[in-house]
Amino acid sequence: MESQAANYKEKVLQSFNKRGLIHTLGIEIVDFGPGWFHTKMVPHPKILQQHNYVHAGALATMADHTSGFASYSLMAEKEEVLTIEFKINxxxxxxxxxxxxRAKVLKPGRRIYVSESEVFSVNEGIEKLVAKATVTLAVVEMD
Known part of the structure; x- marks a missing residue:
């Protein structure tokens, strides 16, 4: 896949750095390229639920944003992304x-993108799949 924006990395980094919620949760970029995006988060007590697991809302936010930025990395300079639906297991x-x-674009379209995210917990270097999301995103024209 190829980005439609010549300076997509700068565009993505500028947008990512403006998102307050993902920074509140402690989500950080690991790496990205055209059509894929990887993030990480160190669990802290503020995002744990009553059984000391990472709250589903934090996992869903991570999956949504990571998929969104995978799609955003392919879009033209004057295009933005907007989630219109997602399903998480x-x-x-x-x-x-x-x-x-880890997120990747499954189908980039003219107006709609479909991407997926896989979320893993890591314990002593061993990854376990904890959630999988399918995200549908709209392309929004900006002035």
Whole structure:
């Protein structure tokens, strides 16, 4: 896949750095390229639920944003991304020293993109799939 924006990396980094919620949750970029995006998050007490697992809302936000930025990396300079639907399957409780998310675009379209995210918990270097999301995103023209 190829980005439609010549300076897509700068465009993506500028947009990512403006997103307050993902920074509140502690989500950081690991790496990215055209059509894919990887993030990580160190679980801290503020994002744990009553059983000390990472809250499903934090996992869903991570999956949504990571998929969104995978799609955004392919879009033209004056285009933005907007999630219009997502489905997440929570496969097992997320507990560990690190949570990672890997997203890729499945189908880039003229107006609609479909991407997927896989979220893993990492404990002693061993990854376990904890959630999988399918995200549908609209392309929004900006002035």
């Amino acid at each position: 929570l496969l097992r409780p997320a507990k560990g020293e690190l949570i990672i998310c």
